[in-house]
Amino acid sequence: MNARSSSGLKAVAGVLLLMLLIPVLAACGGTPAASPTAVPATAVPATAEATTEATPEATTEATPEATAEPTPVAENQAVYTEGDLLAVAAKECGNGYTGQIKEIVAVDASTVKFVLCAPDPAFRAKAAFTPFSILPSEYLESTGGTGDLIEKPIGTGPYMIDSWVRGDSITLKRFDGYWGEPANTETVVIRWSSEAAQRLLELQSGTVDGIDNPAPDAFEVIANDSTLQLKERPGLNVFYVGMNNAYPPFDNEKVRQALAIGIDRQRIVENFYPAGSEVATHFTPCAIPNGCAGDAWPEYDLEAAKALLAEAGFPDGFETTLQYRDVVRGYLPEPGRVAEDIQAQLAELGIKVTIQVEESGTYLDKADAGELKGLYLLGWGADFPDITNFLDYHFGAGASKQFGAKFDDLTAALQQGASKPTDVEREPFYVEANNLLIQHVPMVPIAHGASGTAYKGDVAGAHSSPLTSEYFAVMAPGDRDTFVWLQNGEPAGLYCADETDGEALRTCEQITEALLSYEIGGTAVKPGLAESCDPNTDLTEWTCKLRTGVKFHDGSDFDANDVVMSFAVQWDAANPLHVGRDGSFTYFSSLWGGFLNAPAE
Structure with a gap:
């Protein structure tokens, strides 16, 4: 039996255990934890036990009797709390767990708290990074962490995916329900070519509006062409x-x-x-x-x-x-x-x-x-x-x-x-x-290496990003209703929690959004899906206040549970939804110190 099948069985076992405990707790005068049916059994992570110690805000109504004697799963390092508000925690910091995160709690529908094992001055910068974008918890569950999730991500961004013709192009359409400034251009088409000479030729001939990474010997050619724009990138x-x-x-x-x-x-x-x-x-x-x-x-x-x-x-x-x-x-x-x-x-x-x-x-x-x-x-x-x-x-x-x-x-x-x-x-x-x-x-x-982007002369809002995260929503290609971008390669997948390639990340940047974001064309961190993420005095707790009224592309409402679920399925390697395209989730492990229930080396 593979690891994910085993985790799924543990999940079902945890749900059944809670169902059996609820009548007993009620008979003893205790207030039961939230019903486990609030989260589908197929999406319940590796253990369904609740704990008032791990998640005080999310479980303040539970009496000590309700969580006094949880049945531990010896090999499992994760503690999940269900109900109207979700939470996930590591059982302890250290002792084989190398990660920096101790706990993620949905305090209320518009507040999420991150509790860390050690101070993290880079928390805001990490929380703005595209692989940690927020997806609907219902969509993560319905896809099983794979399938449509890989090619049809649902986000809150200014563009939504329209189609992906493998080997040819990806088409994005403007999301009219976007919470922020709407995209300037109705349609974005993303194409790719590994040949720098071809990318320049297509820009010069007018078949595309912008290209990534002109060849070194093309910089001067572009700079001297009055019909084109060269936007240089610093070598970060x-x-x-x-x-x-x-x-x-x-x-x-x-x-x-x-x-x-x-x-x-x-x-x-x-x-x-x-x-x-x-x-x-x-x-x-x-x-x-x-x-x-x-x-x-x-x-x-x-x-x-x-x-x-x-x-x-x-x-x-x-x-x-x-x-x-x-x-x-x-x-x-x-x-x-x-x-x-x-x-x-x-x-x-x-x-x-x-x-x-x-x-x-x-x-x-x-x-x-x-x-x-x-x-x-x-x-x-x-x-x-x-x-x-x-x-x-x-x-x-x-x-x-x-x-x-x-x-x-x-x-x-x-x-x-x-x-x-x-x-x-x-x-x-x-x-x-x-x-x-x-x-x-x-x-x-x-x-x-210094690098750059190049555009037709009439593209307003043209820029290069030192983080290679050019933001197409602010660009307007003259009087055309379609902006065509030619980059170096085709993404392997668009569930960017499980991707590391720049082509995928730039595409996801148009579709999904993280708690925070980076300024356009720069590196400063600014609000995103969270209006703020503020620390305690020693930088071990970060409380994020979420925007209200934000909709996902499928019409569902964005809330704190979506944040907890989006992080949890990356964080916990035993979670049944920790699947992705190849299951590496490399950014999470590397930047947050390691997984819960990390597989043996």
């Missing part, structure tokens, strides 16, 4: 060469250290990146507070790299693969040419490299699962302007298996840094973390 990203220490010879730290100084990063940036790009001295861009704390990455030194390889037992080098996906990114504008250059550079170290090109979605799934065995090219663009978005996501306790086994000293430093309330207090821990990256070398940071 990093391109790196990754390694997985689960596979030899990358299980040898000296091999990884040799590669750290055996790749001429300056040569790559000079030859393949547009003006404004920088050689990466640290994994995180320096514009992010504490991003460049600690030592700079060591300089290129071919002879020292050869000596380290010899010390590691590879005086004549070794054979390996170099994998990449043929998709242009701001952090990697010419993936094929860069791969060939790295192949040529490593040959000077005696390392024979075979290049392998992978389909984008499959490639990302394999990276998350730790299945890329050789060297590989990947990168990262800022989702929110905090160092946790770079370091915790990739190297923290809740990070994926991309780099193999985690480094305990590094995860400890990151946990400490993430819990401090000010940048000054956090700095010593990020000095330590950045220096440990140089020691352990899970990857080699190469570049912070």
Whole structure:
């Protein structure tokens, strides 16, 4: 029996147990907990027990007798409270649970409280991020966490999905019931092409209104064309060469250290990146507070790299693969040419490299699962302007298996840094973390790449986002009623809780909304579905006041239960709705420290 089937049975068992307890409690004079039939059995998470201690606001009417002797499920770390108001909690912080969240409670229909295991100064920035957007709880239940949810998300955004023709395009229609400023354009069509030259040609010929990531040599062409607009992006990203220490010879730290100084990063940036790009001295861009704390990455030194390889037992080098996906990114504008250059550079170290090109979605799934065995090219663009978005996501306790086994000293430093309330207090821990990256070398940071977007000259509201989350609702393509956008690739799915690719996230940004949001074309956090999210004095409790009168695209009302459910199905790996496209939910685990009921490594 698989894990999800087992969880479903536990859910039904929990419901039955509560049904049996209610008459007994009533006979003893106790006030029973809310009826378990308030949540369908198919959607009830791994245990249905209630607890006044975990969720005081949601269960103030329950007497001690009603929850005094819950039947524990030994292997389950989650506590769910049902009824008119939902809540979910971890049974305890620590003791095998690595996550930062202790409890999420629907205090009332328009208030949600997040209780954390440790202070989190980045809470607002995380709560604005697209994978943590809110979907209707009824839709999550009816889809079983998969099926239509993957291709037909229902949100509260200015656009709703009209159709998705796989391999061709996605069409969005304006949502006339939107709570905020209505979209300027009735229809948005999203198309894709991996070829930068084709994207530029279509913009020049007028078949599209905007494109992502023009090639480096196209910047000047666009800037000098009076019929076009170039919108440059700052390099809030990093391109790196990754390694997985689960596979030899990358299980040898000296091999990884040799590669750290055996790749001429300056040569790559000079030859393949547009003006404004920088050689990466640290994994995180320096514009992010504490991003460049600690030592700079060591300089290129071919002879020292050869000596380290010899010390590691590879005086004549070794054979390996170099994998990449043929998709242009701001952090990697010419993936094929860069791969060939790295192949040529490593040959000077005696390392024979075979290049392998992978389909984008499959490639990302394999990276998350730790299945890329050789060297590989990947990168990262800022989702929110905090160092946790770079370091915790990739190297923290809740990070994926991309780099193999985690480094305990590094995860400890990151946990400490993430819990401090000010940048000054956090700095010593990020000095330590950045220096440990140089020691352990899970990857080699190469570049912070400048990039941009381009538009027809008559597109009003045209912009680029440093977070690559361009917002189409403010754009107006002249007198046309359809805005056509040409990006680098097709999304793998549109349940963005379970996606990490920029193409998916940008599309979801038009359809779904999170509790908070980022300013258009910037990084500042502003209200979203919540009018405010305010902390207590030590940043361990955050109370979010929700907007009222907000409708989902299906006409249902947005409320606090939708928030709790949207987070819970990501948070609890034993929840029957924790399914998604491939079930990774990588952002949640990485940015919130780990899952409840996390599967064994």
